[in-house]
Ligand SMILES: Nc1ncnc2c1ncn2[C@@H]1O[C@H](COP(=O)(O)OP(=O)(O)OP(=O)(O)O)[C@@H](O)[C@H]1O
C-alpha cells in the first residue's frame with residue numbers, strides 16, 4: 001500500500017534520512033524504531049507531505065535548504081509531488097509528535113475540525129467510533145482540550161487523525177509521555193484499528209518494548225539509516241535489539 005524508495009532528506013548539508021526503503025502492506029501495523037534524532041519525524045513529515053510546506057516556507061524566508069530525493073508510492077502511485085492536503089484526501093493521515101490539538105476548543109470541536117474535509121454523516125460515524133475506541137473521552141466531550149491530561153490529549157490527537165478518514169494512519173511517537181497503563185491502552189486501541197477496521201498503520205517510536213509485540217513488521221532506524229528489519233517477534237529476539245533497546 002505504501003512504499004518508500006531510496007529516500008534521502010537533507011537539511012542544508014546534514015543528512016537526516018539516508019537511502020531509506022520501507023514497505024507497508026495493507027492491513028499491517030509497521031513500526032519505525034529509533035532513538036532521538038534518528039529521523040522518525042522527518043520520515044513521517046516526508047510521507048505526509050508536510051516537508052513540502054516546510055521546504056517552501058524555508059525558501060521564502062531565505063532559510064535552510066531542504067532537499068528530498070527518492071520516491072514514495074501510495075497505492076501504486078508516486079505521491080512525491082502531491083500536496084499534504086491532497087494526501088489526506090487520499091487517506092494518508094499523520095498524527096504528529098507531541099499531540100498538537102487546539103487547546104482553546106473543546107474535545108468535540110477538535111474532533112469536528114479534524115473531520116472538516118469529510119461528509120457530515122461520515123464525520124459523525126467516525127466521531128462515534130473514536131468515543132467507542134477511547135471511552136475515557138466520552139465524559140470529556142465539552143472539556144477544553146488544553147485542560148486534558150497528556151494521555152487524554154494523545155487519545156484526542158489519535159482520535160482527530162481517525163476522524164480525518166485515514167486508510168493509512170501515520171503515528172509519530174504516540175507513546176511519548178504516556179504512563180505504562182496509558183501506553184497499554186493505546187497499543188490495544190491501535191491493534192483494534194487493525195483487527196476491526198483493517199486500518200493500515202505506520203508508527204514511529206523510541207521505545208521498542210511496548211511496540212514490538214504488536215508489529216507485523218518493524219524497521220530499526222539509526223542516524224537516518226536502516227540498521228535492521230524484521231517481524232516484531234524477530235526483532236524482539238534479536239540480540240542487538242535486546243541490548244540497545246531492552247538493556248539486556
Ligand atoms: N527543520 C530542521 N532543520 C534542520 N535539521 C533538522 C530539522 N528537522 C530535523 N533535523 C535534523 O534531522 C535529524 C532527524 O531529526 P528528526 O526530528 O527526524 O528525528 P526524530 O527521530 O524524530 O527524533 P526525536 O525522537 O527527538 O523526535 C536530526 O539530526 C535533526 O537535528
Ligand SMILES: [Mg+2]
Pocket residue numbers: 040041042097172173
Ligand atoms: Mg521526532
